[in-house]
Amino acid sequence: MKIAFLSDVHANLEALLAVRKKLQDLHPEKIFFLGDIVGYGANPNECIEIIRELADFSIAGNHDWTAVGNSSAESFNPSARHAIDWTRDRMSAASIEYIDGLPLQKKTKFFLCTHATPENPQDWGYIFTDSDAAASFGHFAQPLCFIGHTHYPAIFTLRPDGDIDSDVPLHARLQKNCRYIINNGSVGQPRDGNAYASFGMLDTASSEYTLVRVRYDVETAQTKIIAAGLPHILAERLERGR
Ligand code: ZN
Numbered sequence: 600m601k602i603a604f605l606s607d608v609h610a611n612l613e614a615l616l617a618v619r620k621k622l623q624d625l626h627p628e629k630i631f632f633l634g635d636i637v638g639y640g641a642n643p644n645e646c647i648e649i650i651r652e653l654a655d656f657s658i659a660g661n662h663d664w665t666a667v668g669n670s671s672a673e674s675f676n677p678s679a680r681h682a683i684d685w686t687r688d689r690m691s692a693a694s695i696e697y698i699d700g701l702p703l704q705k706k707t708k709f710f711l712c713t714h715a716t717p718e719n720p721q722d723w724g725y726i727f728t729d730s731d732a733a734a735s736f737g738h739f740a741q742p743l744c745f746i747g748h749t750h751y752p753a754i755f756t757l758r759p760d761g762d763i764d765s766d767v768p769l770h771a772r773l774q775k776n777c778r779y780i781i782n783n784g785s786v787g788q789p790r791d792g793n794a795y796a797s798f799g800m801l802d803t804a805s806s807e808y809t810l811v812r813v814r815y816d817v818e819t820a821q822t823k824i825i826a827a828g829l830p831h832i833l834a835e836r837l838e839r840g841r
Contacts, residue, residue: 606747610640611787617815634660634714752784
């Protein structure tokens with residue numbers, strides 16, 4: 600079965616439309632969404648509607664949860680806070696109800712999906728480094744954990760001897776005797792220096808994982824952010840992918 604893992608759309612409709620089009624070519628059997636539909640971008644309600652329709656299941660991210668008042672914006676920087684206040688004022692009743700009903704994690708026999716970390720997902724911790732990953736491998740039982748949140752694609756591998764290493768491969772064949780934490784990057788606000796939208800595809804039959812990058816209309820997304828009165832930095836960073 601081919602499964603697509605999407606994360607961190609951040610109300611960037613142009614990026615999400617480009618990813619949806621790419622998914623039509625790749626035709627995965629399942630699409631899982633790993634959190635943060637809203638925050639930063641100018642089209643929260645439109646993106647919620649698309650994810651609702653597109654994803655077989657969704658979990659909430661910290662921006663989603665903060666927009667509906669389930670988490671505090673305390674740790675947000677000023678532009679993130681500005682954007683979340685702007686978002687909250689514009690979310691429809693249907694959008695709020697949908698986001699408020701999302702779980703924080705999804706478990707199957709083979710993988711755990713969580714926006715931030717497997718442990719204490721509501722604390723919104725980050726997995727950036729091998730030692731961050733080392734602290735998390737003991738908190739899920741499945742071979743695989745799919746995450747978002749950092750907006751940096753990465754595969755953290757726990758080898759049978761206990762060693763952990765990480766890489767950002769475009770293609771990887773997952774080994775049966777290893778366990779993995781996989782970050783699929785961000786659809787709507789990539790931060791790894793590549794401005795293209797990012798998501799992951801897993802073929803469960805061949806154990807092959809692919810990181811997919813998709814070009815999208817960055818300029819329109821930027822124009823909308825500025826027209827909405829959102830901080831200019833949120834528009835500028837889209838073209839830098841930082
Ligand atoms: Zn995010």
